[in-house]
Amino acid sequence: MLSQKLALGDVLSGLALALLSVYIISASLSWSVIGEMGPGPGFFPILYAAVMLPASLWLLVRGMRGPRPATAAVEPAEDDAEADGEGGGTQAALATWLALAVTVPVMSLAGFVAGCFGLSFFVAKVVFRRSLLASTLSSAGIALGLYVLFQVLLDVDLPAGLIGGR
Amino acid sequence: MDVISGLAHGFGVALGPANLMWCFVGCFLGTVIGIIPGLGPAATIAILLPVTYNMDPTGGIIMLCGIYYGAKYGGSTTSILLKMPGEASSVISCMDGYEMARKGRAGPALGIAAISSFVAGTVGVVLLSFLAPPIAEFALSFSSPEYFALMLMGLSLVVLLAGDDIVKTVLSLLLGLWLTSIGTDLFTAQTRFTFGQISLLDGIDFMSLAIGVFAISEIMLSIEARERVRLLTIPKGFKNLLPSLEELKACRFAFLNGSITGFIIGVLPGAGSTISSFVAYGVEKAVSRHPERFGTGVPEGLAAPEGANNADTGGALLPVLTLGIPGGSSTAILMSALVLWGVRPGPLLMTQQPDIFWGLVASMYVGNVVLLIMNLPLIGLFTQILRVPLYVLFPIIMGVAIAGAYGVSGNMFGVGLLAAFGLLGYGMQKLGFPAAPLILGFVLGDSMERALRQSLTMSNGDPSILVARPISAVLLALAALILLSPLLRRLRNRQRGPAPGLPTA
Amino acid sequence: MALLKRLAGAMLALCAGLGAAHAEDWTPRRTVNVVVHTGPGAGGDAFARAVINVIEKEKLSTARFVVVNKTGGGSTNAINFVASKEGDDTTLAVYASNWTTDYLVQKDAMTSLQSLTPLANLIFEPALLVVRADSPFKTLKDFIDAAKAAPNKYKQAGGTPLGRDAMLRHILVAHTGAQWPLVSFPSGGERLSAILGGHVETLVLDGSEVGDFIESGKLRALAQVSDVRVPTFPKDVPTIKEAGYDIRIPLQPRGIVGPPKMSPAAAEYYRKLFAKVIETPSWKKYVEETRVQTSYIAADDLAAFLAKIADGTRNALKSANIEVIR
CATH class of the missing domain: 1.20.58 (Methane Monooxygenase Hydroxylase; Chain G, domain 1)
Incomplete structure (x- = not known):
């Protein structure tokens, strides 16, 4: 290969x-x-x-x-990528991973909601090329929704930022 | 009090309106926390414990136990739909469960998981009711050499999890063994491979590893493959929500295997439900007529481990109730709950407090029915998750994974590990290393090392202790048989000729 | 879980339990976090929840107390976390004996227990040295003499080499010249099945683990691991000293500390609170059921007590050839 x-x-x-x-x-x-x-x-x-x-x-x-x-x-994933005929797939996958990795320091600094929003926004806007509005709305919804689910309803601690914010 | 009258008495207790309600509440809570990774039954029981102080002990233990076995039901849901295990014991369910969902059989997969859980859970309770005292004695006869042989047998299953590249399979397994020895050595308090990280002193958390290697890398692979529109086929119609007769038929042996394997391994205080699910999967594949199709979405590959981790609960409660020995963290908390209520689990429980013992056992029969009734209608709802567009679904999975990793480890380092293992899983997939052996090595390595060192300490360094005992000798022979099974199969197929070796099912 | 917990609470028709407000100078205005070093359900966590339960049941405080699990490196992550909360009046921590030990052997543990704000020691956990009921050893002397005659023939089940049971083994071995190995098992359940199955000869069983093993005739106690006889233990079992071995008994204390530089007003509030806790009927019931010993040491004497424990531990570790770095 x-x-x-x-x-x-x-x-x-x-x-x-x-x-x-x-x-x-x-x-x-x-x-x-x-x-x-x-x-x-x-x-x-x-x-x-x-x-x-x-x-x-x-x-x-x-x-x-x-x-x-x-x-x-x-190797099904590989076959699909080749069938698609596009070379950008691997880059998109690695970019997504990089976004996840960057989220770690972001969350330690600014808390879960901010980090989760950033990650979701990146995936929606950059990887999936959604519109600015759709990306913003979905990311905000995901970040706040998970916050409410874990922190408020289930009482599970989420990462808290050094400069405040969960 | 003999078993039948004991059970009759127990059903009288468990079917009382208050206890029935507590059973329902426990099962519901268990299902919910089972679905959410990073929130396990042990933590939930501990959190809810104070609420139950003012309850009648029978109702309290019925509810807390409901959480314990309910979580096993819920754990498979996200394994199947998202390849993200909700509990450690559902990791192996990702293999065939998720592949079924990819083929558009998400509903039937959830149905098989629920039915298998119900069957095996019930068998586990039946065995608990009728065979408690002799099996408790059997569990005690297991010493470190037997555990070592059991773990070695587990590791030998790797040849069955293998892809076609045996070198990569073995290396993947060994990498798992290494990852599990990171942390503080139990015997000497020596820190190993921690690179000066305080957060590594207690070792790597299994959920960070499993979610990283399975869920995160799966997201990367789908993005790479540009499955931008839809990851999984959405089942249409009622027929596609429940397993077909053929699928259930294919699972006949898996139900039995899961029940027995799960129960026996559950009884052993040093094993646990994660190990029992792996062994059940391995056994299922070993005896299957079409092992090569495992990992591509065969229903029995899901039914066996899901059954095992539910039969495990009956097994794990047995030493708690009859001997006062908890095997894992959930059962340890259940036991401390009993003690706080003034109930002493142990040999005298069955005779001195029959309300508690038989009430609890009967409530588990009831609870399994409740869980089945509760879970089947939810299948339709859960499969709707697959309708969520990927640009929303992927961030949700990653967000939940982060919350789970943080919840388990209590620090951002755990989240960093999650990301690292995501990349590892992706890299392994790209390089042709199978992930399942890594997970298997991680699960078994720790127990195996301990059992080996305990044995050699007991024998003052004489290795013959490992083979000289009857149970361990049998287990070691089984391990050898499993190791040789691919070879035997090839020989048999050659004798028969190539064509009839692959019967269609 | 908060919502579900509240729901379950409401179903039980529990009173909100706000209680009558006391005329205190300082009261916690926020939820009080109680840091423990174990995961849910394990020793430290169970103890913290039991104490909180007493406070809630007896309505001793208007504040809500929640357990915060800071696991990692034994007690190291927990103690570092508490140290980082310098001056915080709504963080408490429950310590155990390993809060002393880990500081002595782990270089990552930056904080000693003595440098935190002492509030109260609440209990000592006593233990029993047990054998199987059908064992030939009737007394501690039987066992030790046999282990002297046949070194390394008999085994003791234990956990980490830093644990109290391992320390006791080591002190006894050093004192008597007998020799037997410690076989490590990660959980109490595995230790118990090892002795019940006859795979090891002896075990040090914490009070809370004793259950009805003695009464039901499965295990026999040879000695109480305690300086004085424990009322909830079987009457005819001597302490180690009474059995003829005059050694320093390693203690398993549990108590409460606050972060460094906690305000004096807050420290005073918590001291009074825990002094009240041990006088309540709920506490006495807890002590009875779990077979621990109330050993209240007030804040003024606690620092000296903890320093003494640290010295004893240091000596025991050194003589056990475990590297002490501080």
Whole structure:
């Protein structure tokens, strides 16, 4: 899918997981592996990391040899995107995620309602290209509706902002 | 008092107008909080506890228990419709439940979840009424080596959850094992993999992980696929709101499997309903004649775990009522409620306070009927959620997910994790890593590590304790059988020839 | 849940319970948040709710008290949260023994319990050291002698190594030269099934967990983990000291503190409030049912008491080879 010569995704994920297993093993060795009262905190992580390391290296090597013919078949999302013939789908998905990630600091600063409004507005206006009015109305409705549902009706605490506001 | 007269007495208590009302109130509240992620039965019972102080203890415990098993009913609703589990025990219901909804069978999926919950919930209560004392003894015979074998058997189910790429499946599982060991080690108070974050000291919350990996990544995938108009087909007509006869027939074994698996694992104080739902799903797939279709929306793949997490309630209440041993946080609170009312759960409860014991047991029969009657008409209403346009629906899902993650963790760090796991789930999907093994590893890893270390501490380091005991030996043999099952199946199919291996259902 | 709670309340026809307004100089004008370090239902949370329940039932205050669960890192998130509320008169916290311990071993715990505003210690939770009813050990001496003769043969079920039960094991081991391992289980339920199933030999059971295990003949108590005999425990069971082991008993105190720099008027209000709480019939009923001991320590003596607990814990941790950072 990405390259004919090597499956880049497999290589990168294999590499990342191999590094992770090395990290797990080195961290575990710094703790007690077998203590006087039985196995220590490093015991179990070493066990699974010892399987993880060869498995990830296998994936890495396999990826360098090229994509497996069998795997390309089952990925519905990909098929749809290709059928659509548009390249912007991935960008839209990542932009949505970025908006969610940005919402975290926004909420810590300005509270749940503001953060939820911003996120909803972004999704409606930018991702789904709704009109300004529809986006504003729906976002305000969602933010306030969830606030009423959780904070008022169910008494579940929502993130409160540093500068006030829920 | 024998069981029949005890039950007769119990129904007399449970069907009294006041207790019937409390049963209804509890079931209703349970359904509501089950639907909402981040608001679980344990917290709700704790919050409502003071309100019940002035109530008659029987009515109080009937209501609080209604919340407990009602939440299991409600938990699957959002799993099916939005791929957002409402409770931890409904995570695996996302697999086939959501796929059914995608195929336009949202109504039948909800119906199957409700019916399976009803059947298994009732079987669980029947077993609780008739087999309580011997099963309590059985539960006590489970020690750490047995738990280790059980968890290992659970992990071996991964070969059944696997996609066609076994390396990626195993890596996904191992990543789950790593994620679950983040936090403070129980045995030594050593912090592991916390990167200096206070919020990680208690580990990663399961709901942040499950909602991130399933719901958030699903939103990203649909946006990417430009399903801008409509995510799911909306069912039309009454016929499409309820499961068909064929679908129910396909679930026959799943009802039984869910009931038995859920009950047995529910009885064990060290397991829990999330594990029982996973095991029931695995068993269902292991014995299925068309395992390859699991994960594409087969009704039995939904019925088995939904049944299991409801039969689990009968099982989990058994050690509480007969031994005074709570297995999970919900049952622990129910027990502290009983103690506050001056009722001592334990071996003497059944004989000394038959009103409470049999009243509660009978109310659970009633409650399951109430829940079924309450849930079936709601199906029509719930499926309307799918009519909501996506630019409104997606922000609502994300908003609810944020509120849930915040509610569970109590800080914004939990929300940050939710976002991170959303990206992880999306990335895994794009790179061809299945998500279910990650979740399975996360659920089982912690218990497995504990059971292993407990066993080795008990035996002073001698590993033979793991295989030398009869129950653990049987479970380990089962694990081996499950691990080999894909191989066996291939052999069998080869003998039969390729064609009859795939019967249509 | 507020609405549903109110609804259920109305159904019960509960009186609003506003009570007669007292002529106090200072009363809370807002909802009082009671911070606990556990999730709903666990020890600290259950205790806080029980105290609030007494206040509401006996109409001791006009204010509404709600529990705020700040879990994370044992008590660390909770104590840091309380410290951040400096000068706030409507935040309280319920502490337990780990509020002392965590500060000593976790570098992320920036605040010591002693630096908060002391209000009152309310209870000590006593415990029983138990074995299975069919165990060969009839006395604590039987068990310890056996564990001396066969080191690491017998096991004790427990939780975290920082817990009171683990401390007790360690102090006993150090005092007697016997040796037995602690097997950790995350929940009380699992510990109980381990001993009832005969997979471990002994267990330290908190008063509130005792239930009817002793009366129904499933477990036998060898010793009371308390300095004095507890009236709600079986009469014939000696304390550890009476059983012949003169050791420092690790305490499990629970009480109330406020944020640093709470106003003196507010602190005075809460002190009077909790002094009243322990005198009420509802409180006495609670104490009886959960087998805890009222141990009221007034605010003036509380700081010294907490400092003493911290010193004792520090010594026990050090001798248990657990790294103490403060």
